Amino acid sequence: MTPSADLVISGCTILEPGLTFRDGATLVVRDGLIETVTGAPAPAAVRHIDARGQVALPGLINCHTHASMVAFRGLAEDLPTEEWFNDVVWPVEANLTARDVALGARLACAEMIRAGVTCFADHYFAMDEVAAAVTETGLRAHLGQAFFSSQGARGRAESLEFALRHRDGAGGRITTALAPHAPYTVTEADLAATAALAQEHGLPVHLHAAENRDQTETSLARHGVTPIDVLERTGILDTDVLIAHGTGILDRDLPVLARARGRVSVATAPRGYLKFAWPTTTPVRALREIGVPVGLATDGAASNNSLDVWEAMALTALVQKSTTGDPRWLTARQALDHAGPQSARALGLDDRVGTLAPGTRADLILVDLTGPHTQPVHDLAATLVHSARSADVRTTVVDGRVLMHERELLTVDVPAVVEELTARLPALQERGHGRRVQEYDI
Amino acid sequence: MTPSADLVISGCTILEPGLTFRDGATLVVRDGLIETVTGAPAPAAVRHIDARGQVALPGLINCHTHASMVAFRGLAEDLPTEEWFNDVVWPVEANLTARDVALGARLACAEMIRAGVTCFADHYFAMDEVAAAVTETGLRAHLGQAFFSSQGARGRAESLEFALRHRDGAGGRITTALAPHAPYTVTEADLAATAALAQEHGLPVHLHAAENRDQTETSLARHGVTPIDVLERTGILDTDVLIAHGTGILDRDLPVLARARGRVSVATAPRGYLKFAWPTTTPVRALREIGVPVGLATDGAASNNSLDVWEAMALTALVQKSTTGDPRWLTARQALDHAGPQSARALGLDDRVGTLAPGTRADLILVDLTGPHTQPVHDLAATLVHSARSADVRTTVVDGRVLMHERELLTVDVPAVVEELTARLPALQERGHGRRVQEYDI
Numbered sequence: 001m002t003p004s005a006d007l008v009i010s011g012c013t014i015l016e017p018g019l020t021f022r023d024g025a026t027l028v029v030r031d032g033l034i035e036t037v038t039g040a041p042a043p044a045a046v047r048h049i050d051a052r053g054q055v056a057l058p059g060l061i062n063c064h065t066h067a068s069m070v071a072f073r074g075l076a077e078d079l080p081t082e083e084w085f086n087d088v089v090w091p092v093e094a095n096l097t098a099r100d101v102a103l104g105a106r107l108a109c110a111e112m113i114r115a116g117v118t119c120f121a122d123h124y125f126a127m128d129e130v131a132a133a134v135t136e137t138g139l140r141a142h143l144g145q146a147f148f149s150s151q152g153a154r155g156r157a158e159s160l161e162f163a164l165r166h167r168d169g170a171g172g173r174i175t176t177a178l179a180p181h182a183p184y185t186v187t188e189a190d191l192a193a194t195a196a197l198a199q200e201h202g203l204p205v206h207l208h209a210a211e212n213r214d215q216t217e218t219s220l221a222r223h224g225v226t227p228i229d230v231l232e233r234t235g236i237l238d239t240d241v242l243i244a245h246g247t248g249i250l251d252r253d254l255p256v257l258a259r260a261r262g263r264v265s266v267a268t269a270p271r272g273y274l275k276f277a278w279p280t281t282t283p284v285r286a287l288r289e290i291g292v293p294v295g296l297a298t299d300g301a302a303s304n305n306s307l308d309v310w311e312a313m314a315l316t317a318l319v320q321k322s323t324t325g326d327p328r329w330l331t332a333r334q335a336l337d338h339a340g341p342q343s344a345r346a347l348g349l350d351d352r353v354g355t356l357a358p359g360t361r362a363d364l365i366l367v368d369l370t371g372p373h374t375q376p377v378h379d380l381a382a383t384l385v386h387s388a389r390s391a392d393v394r395t396t397v398v399d400g401r402v403l404m405h406e407r408e409l410l411t412v413d414v415p416a417v418v419e420e421l422t423a424r425l426p427a428l429q430e431r432g433h434g435r436r437v438q439e440y441d442i
Numbered sequence: 443m444t445p446s447a448d449l450v451i452s453g454c455t456i457l458e459p460g461l462t463f464r465d466g467a468t469l470v471v472r473d474g475l476i477e478t479v480t481g482a483p484a485p486a487a488v489r490h491i492d493a494r495g496q497v498a499l500p501g502l503i504n505c506h507t508h509a510s511m512v513a514f515r516g517l518a519e520d521l522p523t524e525e526w527f528n529d530v531v532w533p534v535e536a537n538l539t540a541r542d543v544a545l546g547a548r549l550a551c552a553e554m555i556r557a558g559v560t561c562f563a564d565h566y567f568a569m570d571e572v573a574a575a576v577t578e579t580g581l582r583a584h585l586g587q588a589f590f591s592s593q594g595a596r597g598r599a600e601s602l603e604f605a606l607r608h609r610d611g612a613g614g615r616i617t618t619a620l621a622p623h624a625p626y627t628v629t630e631a632d633l634a635a636t637a638a639l640a641q642e643h644g645l646p647v648h649l650h651a652a653e654n655r656d657q658t659e660t661s662l663a664r665h666g667v668t669p670i671d672v673l674e675r676t677g678i679l680d681t682d683v684l685i686a687h688g689t690g691i692l693d694r695d696l697p698v699l700a701r702a703r704g705r706v707s708v709a710t711a712p713r714g715y716l717k718f719a720w721p722t723t724t725p726v727r728a729l730r731e732i733g734v735p736v737g738l739a740t741d742g743a744a745s746n747n748s749l750d751v752w753e754a755m756a757l758t759a760l761v762q763k764s765t766t767g768d769p770r771w772l773t774a775r776q777a778l779d780h781a782g783p784q785s786a787r788a789l790g791l792d793d794r795v796g797t798l799a800p801g802t803r804a805d806l807i808l809v810d811l812t813g814p815h816t817q818p819v820h821d822l823a824a825t826l827v828h829s830a831r832s833a834d835v836r837t838t839v840v841d842g843r844v845l846m847h848e849r850e851l852l853t854v855d856v857p858a859v860v861e862e863l864t865a866r867l868p869a870l871q872e873r874g875h876g877r878r879v880q881e882y883d884i
Contacts, residue, residue, distance in 0.1 A: 070814075070817075070818075071818065072820070073817075073818065073820065073825070073829060074819065074820040074821040074824040074825050074828070074829065075820040075821070077773065077774060077821055077824045077828075078763075078769055078770050078771075078773045078774070079769060079770070080769050080770070081769075107814050107817065108814075110814035111813075111814040111815045114813070114814060114815065115815065271760065273764075274760035274761065274763060274764040275759075275760055275763055275769065275828075276763075276769050277763045277764055277766070277767050277768055277769040278764075279767065301829075305824065305825075305828035305829045306815050306828070306829050307815070308815065308831075317717075318713065318716035318717055319716065321520075321716060321717055321718075321719045322715075322716040322719055322720075324719070325719050325721065326719055327520055327521060327522050327523075327717065327718050327719040328520050328521070328522070329520075331519065331520045332519060332520070370856075370857075370860075371553075371556070371856075372512075372549050372550075372552035372553040372556060372851075372854075372856050372860075373553045373556065373557065373748050373749070373750065375512075375515075375549065375856075375860045375863075375864075376512075376513065376515065376860065376863055376864050376867060377515075377516065378514070378515065378516040378517040378867075378871070379516040379517070379519055382516040382519045382747065383515070383516050383747075386516070386519075386717075386747035386748070387515060387516065387743075387747045387748050389750075389831060389832070389833060390831070391831060391833030391834075392833075409814075412814075414812075414813075414814050414817075415812075418812075418814075418817045418818065421817075421818055422817075422818050425818060425820075429820070
C-alpha cells in the first residue's frame with residue numbers, strides 16, 4: 001500500500017511547462033517534490049488543500065534583491081542615484097549591525113512569502129544572518145556576501161568563505177554565489193581573482209554591472225571599455241554570472257555577452273529605473289535574441305519600496321512595450337515565461353524550480369481569481385499578469401512546506417520583528433558620523 | 443443632549459487638507475458629512491470603527507473610466523490602438539445590451555469599492571444602467587452618456603436628456619456631464635452645439651481629446667489645427683471640461699488651455715499609455731505650470747485591465763519621473779495631491795470631496811499599514827504611494843455609508859453578477875457580424 005502523500009492540492013487550474021493551462025488539476029507532493037500532476041481525484045494525504053477557483057503557478061523568484069534593506073524602505077525618496085547612494089544609503093549602511101540585517105531579512109521574507117515569492121537572490125552584508133532567516137522562514141535563496149575592493153583582500157575572502165559555508169544549506173534550499181559589488185567598486189584585479197575562485201570552487205558570480213547608462217558612459221570615457229567589456233576581460237563572463245540591472249548594456253555589448261563561455265543572465269527590476277529617472281531600461285528584447293535569460297527582480301526596498309515581484313512582472317511587460325514602441329512585444333505569456341522558467345535559469349535553478357512538473361521541487365503558489373478585479377476571465381495569462389496582484393496569492397509552498405495559507409503567515413512573527421526593528425531605527429538612520437560603506441564615484 | 447453620531451472612526455492617522463498627517467484622530471460623521479476631526483475620545487455613535495494602525499485618506503477618485511468595459515477585461519491584449527478599436531472593442535460594443543452594461547457596472551463598482559475608489563467619472567453607453575448601479579452600490583459618480591456624430595443629432599440629444607434626468611441623482615451622489623466621444627469622432631458643428639447646450643443648461647463636458655500623439659499629428663496634417671485648438675474654436679474650452687488622456691497635448695496647446703474661460707482639467711491613465719506603447723504620457727508638469735488640475739484615472743478595463751486607481755497613483759509618480767528625467771519631480775506627496783484635491787477639482791467636486799475636513803462629504807477609506815510590505819514607515823506619504831496597494835484598503839465609506847468593511851463588500855453580490863455576466867459573454871464577444879459602433883480613423 002502506498003503511504004499517504006505529504007500534500008495534495010486539488011481542483012485548481014495549473015500553469016504547466018510550455019506555458020499552457022490545465023483545469024481541474026490534482027498535484028501530489030511528496031518529500032518536497034511534485035510527484036504527479038493529474039486530473040484524478042485527490043488521493044489520501046497528510047494535508048489537503050481544496051484549490052477550486054485558484055490557479056497554481058510556479059512560485060515567483062526575486063532574482064536580485066538586498067532583502068534586509070526593507071529597514072530603509074522610504075528613507076531615501078525622490079533622489080538622483082548619486083545622492084541616494086552617497087547622502088543616504090551608504091551612510092546609513094555604515095551603521096548596520098548583524099541584528100539589523102537579521103531583522104530586516106525576516107521582515108523581507110515575510111513580505112515575499114505574502115507576495116508569492118518562493119526564492120530570492122540576495123546580495124548584501126552579514127549574510128550569515130540572511131541564511132539563518134532563510135533557514136527559519138522556509139524560503140529558497142541564492143545568497144552572496146557582497147564586497148568592495150575598498151575592503152582589501154578580506155572582502156573577497158569572506159565572500160568565498162560565506163559561499164562555501166552555506167552552499168547547499170537549509171536542506172538544499174540555499175545555493176550561493178561570489179558577490180563582488182560592481183565593476184565601478186571592485187578593481188579589475190579583484191574581479192579577475194573572483195573569476196578564478198569561481199572556477200576553482202565551481203561557484204557562480206552575482207554582481208551589479210552596467211546598472212545605468214551613466215556608468216557605461218563614464219567607463220567608456222575613463223577606460224575606453226564598457227562594464228561588460230570589463231567582465232569579459234577579467235574572466236567573469238567565463239563563469240556562471242548573474243548581472244543585476246544592465247540598463248546600461250549597449251548594442252556593442254551584445255556580441256560580448258553572446259560569446260560568453262559561462263551562463264550569463266540578467267535580472268531586471270524596472271520600478272527603480274523609473275523612480276531614479278534612468279533614461280533606459282534592461283534591453284530584454286535584445287538579450288532574448290542572443291539567448292540570455294532575463295529574470296524578474298525588485299532590487300532592495302530602499303529604491304523599489306517593496307519586494308513585490310508580481311508588480312515587477314507587470315511593469316516589465318508595460319515598460320518593455322513602451323520602450324520598444326511595440327505593443328505586441330512582451331505579451332502576458334512572455335511575462336509568465338520571465339517569471340518562471342527564465343528566472344529559474346537566471347539563478348541556475350532550472351533543474352529544480354520555475355515550472356510545475358513531476359520531479360521538480362514543490363515551490364508553488366495558489367492565486368485566487370474570484371475577486372471582482374480578476375473577473376471575467378477572457379485570457380488567463382492576461383488576467384494573471386495585468387489584473388491580478390500579489391495580494392491575490394492565498395497560499396505559498398516551498399519544498400512542499402506550506403509557508404502561508406489563506407494569507408496567514410506560518411513561519412514569521414511579523415509584529416515581533418517590526419517592534420524590535422522599529423526600536424533600532426533611530427540608531428540605524430543616524431548620518432551625523434559622516435561615514436559611508438563606499439563612495440558612489442562612477 | 444446631542445443625538446449620537448452616525449459613524450465614528452477613532453485612533454487612525456488622517457491625511458488632512460494641506461497634505462499633513464495627524465495621528466490619533468477621531469472622525470465624527472453625521473448626515474453623510476464629516477462633522478469634526480479631533481483628537482478627542484470617540485463619542486457615542488450608531489457605528490464605531492476602531493481604526494488604530496490604519497490611515498484615513500480621502501476616497502480615491504477615478505477621473506475617467508468606462509466602468510462596464512470590465513466585461514471585456516483581457517479580450518483585446520497586446521494590440522496597437524487602431525486594431526484594439528477596430529478589430530475588437532468597437533465590434534464587440536456593437537453587441538452591448540443594457541443588461542450587459544448593468545452587470546458590468548455592478549462588477550466595476552464592486553472592484554472600485556474594494557480598491558478604495560469612492561467616486562468615478564464614467565463615459566459610456568446605456569448610462570441609465572450605470573446610474574442605477576451607482577444608486578444601488580452607494581458610490582459617487584460623475585456620469586455622461588457618450589455619443590458620436592455618426593449617430594446623428596440623436597446622440598447629442600440623448601446625452602443631454604441623460605444629463606438632465608440624472609443630475610443630482612442618488613441623493614446628490616450623481617453629477618452629470620455632456621459626453622461627446624472625441625474631436626475625431628464628433629464634428630466641429632456637433633462640438634459647438636454641445637458647448638452651447640453646456641452653457642444653456644449649466645452642464646460640464648467630459649470627452650477624449652489629444653489622446654495620443656498620432657491623433658494630434660493627424661489633426662494637424664488634415665486640418666492644420668490640434669485637437670485642443672478644435673476644443674477652443676468650438677467653444678468647448680468655454681465650458682467646464684474634463685479632457686481624458688491628453689498625451690498628445692503639445693507645447694503650443696498650453697497657452698490655449700491657459701486662456702480657456704471654462705474650468706479645464708485633464709485625467710491621466712498612465713498604464714494604458716505604456717501598454718499601447720504610446721510615445722508620450724500626459725504632460726502633468728506642464729499642465730501644473732498653467733494651473734490645470736490633473737486627476738488620476740484607469741480608463742476602461744479593456745485597456746487598463748483593472749480599475750485600480752491606487753496603481754494609477756503610483757504609476758503617475760513613476761512615469762512622470764521617468765519621462766521628465768527628474769527623480770525629484772512628482773513626489774509621493776504630490777501624488778497624493780493628484781489623488782485627492784486635484785482629482786476632485788477635475789470633476790468639479792472639490793466643494794464636497796477630495797480632502798478630509800469638517801463640512802465635506804464623508805467619502806473616505808481606511809488603509810492598513812501593518813503588513814510586512816508597508817513596514818517600517820520612514821515617510822508615510824512614500825509608504826502610501828509606493829509600498830501600499832489597493833488591497834490594503836480595509837474600509838470604504840461614501841457619504842457616510844460603509845460600503846466595504848474589513849474587505850467585505852456590503853452592497854454588491856459579486857458571485858451573482860459574475861455568474862450572469864459570464865453566461866452572456868459568448869454573445870457579447872461575437873464579432874462575426876462585421877459591425878462596429880464606430881470606426882477608428884483619425
